[in-house]
Amino acid sequence: MDDSGGGTRIQRRNRARILDAAIEVFAAEGFRGATLDGLAKAAGLSKPNxxxxxxxxEAVYVALLDTLLDTWLDPLRALDADGEPMAEMLAYVHRKLELARDYPRESRLFAGEILRGAPMLESELRDLRAMVDEKAAVIAGWMEAGRLARLDPHHLVFSIWALTQHYADFEAQVRAVLGRNRDPWSEAEQELEVHFRRVLAP
Known part of the structure; x- marks a missing residue:
């Protein structure tokens, strides 16, 4: 995952290299098991470097989580208050599923931090709440206008997160149940569109 911090091109490249390596290390070892030596080795750098x-x-971990959360919010940011409600909601579902498919390690790393009680994400979770509140108000407006079924918009967002990120966070389980001859991602895309189209129909 790219890092857009300041500095020279080499500095930006090395920061991105460290963060990319950190995904593997933290995903495999967890926060407590990961070490600076392990992070440096995975990034191909010396520890002083x-x-x-x-x-x-901790600084590596927080920078990584901050980048991940920003990426995780992109699909929700793209929800357009001026768009057609059903199309916007289904597009959001598809964007979330694509993100889980393309960044499964990142999804599992973020889930692991949440399961730990998110001690490193307190301020970032306030940003998350603000974004969800803003978009929930848009969704509630569509529901009040009779353009979507009346549901709690916050819990609707939670259900979209749960049903899309499940395929990344529990990928081994999904593949074990479906078998190696089935593509869980393409099947999920079809099933989730049918599911949410029915749930959201006014």
Whole structure:
């Protein structure tokens, strides 16, 4: 995942390299099991070189989670208040599923932090709440106008997260149940469109 911080091209490249490596290390070892030595080795840098960019393991982890959360919010940001409600909601479902498909390690890493109680994400979760509140108000307006079924918009967003991210966070389980001859992602895309179209129909 790219890092857009300041500095020279080499500095930006090294920061991105560290964060890319950190996804693998934290996903495999967890936050407590990961070490600075392990992060540096995975990034192909010396430990002092890594510490030039990040002051601690915690700093790497927080930068990574901050980048992930920003990426995770992109599909919700794209929800257009001026669009056709059903089309906007189904497009949101598809964008969330595509994100889970394309970034499964990141999805599992983020889920792991939430399961730990999100101790490193307190301020970022306030940003998440603000974004969800803003879009929930848009969805509620569509429901009040009779353009979508009346549901709690926050819980509707939760259900979209649960049904899309499940395919990344529990991919091994999904593939074990479906078998190796089926494509869970293409099947999920079809099934979730049918599901949410029915749920949201006014």
């Amino acid at each position: 890594l510490l030039y960019y990040f002051a601690s393991k």
